[in-house]
Amino acid sequence: xxNIPHVVILxxxxxxxxxxxxxxxxxxxxxxxxxxxxxxxxxxxGYAKLWIMNGTRTFENSIxxxxxxxxxxxxxxxxxxxxxxxxxxFVKTKSEDISFDFLIxxxxxxxxxxxxxxxxxxxxNLYDHNQxxxxxxxLDKIESGKIAxxxxxxxxxxxxxxxxxxxxxxSMLRKRGVRNSVQIDFYSPAPxxxxxxxxxxxxxxxxxxxxxxxxFHNSKKITRVESKKLIFENDEYTFDILLAIPxxxxxxxxxxxxxxxxxxxIPINRDCKTPHENIFAVGDVTSLVVTDSMAVxxxxxxxxxxxxxxxxxxxxxxxxxxSSALFDGKGGCFLESGRDTASIIEVDMFADPKPSTRLTxxxxxxxxxxxxFEKERLSKWL
Numbered sequence: 001x002x003n004i005p006h007v008v009i010l011x012x013x014x015x016x017x018x019x020x021x022x023x024x025x026x027x028x029x030x031x032x033x034x035x036x037x038x039x040x041x042x043x044x045x046g047y048a049k050l051w052i053m054n055g056t057r058t059f060e061n062s063i064x065x066x067x068x069x070x071x072x073x074x075x076x077x078x079x080x081x082x083x084x085x086x087x088x089x090f091v092k093t094k095s096e097d098i099s100f101d102f103l104i105x106x107x108x109x110x111x112x113x114x115x116x117x118x119x120x121x122x123x124x125n126l127y128d129h130n131q132x133x134x135x136x137x138x139l140d141k142i143e144s145g146k147i148a149x150x151x152x153x154x155x156x157x158x159x160x161x162x163x164x165x166x167x168x169x170x171s172m173l174r175k176r177g178v179r180n181s182v183q184i185d186f187y188s189p190a191p192x193x194x195x196x197x198x199x200x201x202x203x204x205x206x207x208x209x210x211x212x213x214x215x216f217h218n219s220k221k222i223t224r225v226e227s228k229k230l231i232f233e234n235d236e237y238t239f240d241i242l243l244a245i246p247x248x249x250x251x252x253x254x255x256x257x258x259x260x261x262x263x264x265x266i267p268i269n270r271d272c273k274t275p276h277e278n279i280f281a282v283g284d285v286t287s288l289v290v291t292d293s294m295a296v297x298x299x300x301x302x303x304x305x306x307x308x309x310x311x312x313x314x315x316x317x318x319x320x321x322x323s324s325a326l327f328d329g330k331g332g333c334f335l336e337s338g339r340d341t342a343s344i345i346e347v348d349m350f351a352d353p354k355p356s357t358r359l360t361x362x363x364x365x366x367x368x369x370x371x372x373f374e375k376e377r378l379s380k381w382l
Contacts, residue, residue: 004033005318008091008100010081012038012066015106015283015303017381020074022311028073032318035075037093041066043382044129045374046158046300047334052132054168055140059129064382081107084257086276102278102314105266106307107254109157109284109298112263113246116152118225123150123242126165127157138241139172144181145240148230151188152222153247157284157298159196160335160345162186162245163205169243170212171338184213185237187220187230196297197345197357204359208337248298250285260287270326270350272310280313282306290329290349297347301331304377334370335359342366 007023009016020034042063051057069076083092090099111127113119124135126149139147149166156162166186173179186209192202193209193216209216221233225244230237249263259274260266265287272280272288283303288296296302305327312325329349336342343362349355360366 005101006033007102009036009104011106012036014300015307018304018307019311026315037077039080041078064378068382105281107285109248112249115247122225123244126243146183147241148239149186149243151245164336167338187217189221201359280310
């Protein structure tokens with residue numbers, strides 16, 4: 001047996017890729033072996049989905065291949081994780097048992113449309129890349145009627161994305177000259193547009209969607225979907241096309257191994273450790289509570305920051321250093337307007353005395369930054 005420590009990473013998204021690259025950039029292969037396991041062999045920056053939806057992108061042009069990882073001396077195994085055994089330090093996949101010295105769980109959140117009765121039969125899942133082409137075709141054909149964009153559970157990934165989607169849909173309809181005959185309604189269970197960003201930024205986002213005549217309906221908790229009808233707790237509305245952001249849960253293996261309670265996520269602190277020795281968790285699969293009413297948002301930039309934090313902690317441990325790194329809680333999300341501009345929501349989750357957020361001006365330059373951010377991640381990590 002080789003005695004080179006083995007870091008196993010479950011999931012090749014923002015958290016997993018940033019951690020793997022940070023460890024590899026710090027230590028060469030004679031010091032540490034790194035393996036990423038994921039059931040798919042591609043990585044996509046989530047917001048590219050909106051570009052596939054509006055037809056400016058294809059799926060093929062929006063992904064990077066995890067099969068490139070071995071060039072960086074990072075092993076990649078395409079397989080499904082069935083069991084996480086933290087007593088004996090191994091994970092079971094469909095085809096093998098893989099032992100680890102350090103484990104990073106970065107499996108993301110799972111979309112659970114089936115939790116809302118009638119959704120699968122009567123609406124589209126805006127976050128499912130397999131449905132984007134069909135959504136695009138429907139949006140491209142509609143001449144009149146109602147489009148509903150509905151957030152069906154909190155928390156959900158990439159908090160600004162549904163608002164961007166509404167603005168990009170608005171833009172598509174304007175280009176086709178049918179916008180005046182199509183109503184766009186946005187429904188959220190929250191009292192304001194973006195609770196994680198606080199009231200000021202939420203008001204700016206509300207003003208932005210209202211300025212494009214998109215109607216925001218707050219505090220709407222969905223109970224079920226019928227044919228062309230949304231049934232909320234206290235009222236109902238009709239639609240012709242439904243774009244849903246379904247409830248999110250953790251992968252089943254997380255509940256099976258008692259790392260979280262259904263339908264929640266793995267609780268972590270700023271060191272991203274779980275209660276189990278040398279087992280860490282980062283990104284959308286986790287819940288990092290900041291205040292009573294607020295947790296770190298489920299967004300790639302935060303998963304990346306947490307991944308780098310864990311990488312530093314593992315490297316410190318391998319070098320037998322006592323100190324430890326904490327996640328700084330800083331990040332930014334782009335908010336695209338549909339008018340070839342974007343603004344940036346800048347966030348500092350651990351600012352004193354309370355989390356701070358601000359929304360920058362909407363500029364063409366920020367839209368270029370959004371494209372650069374995607375390119376840079378794909379080239380840096382793969």
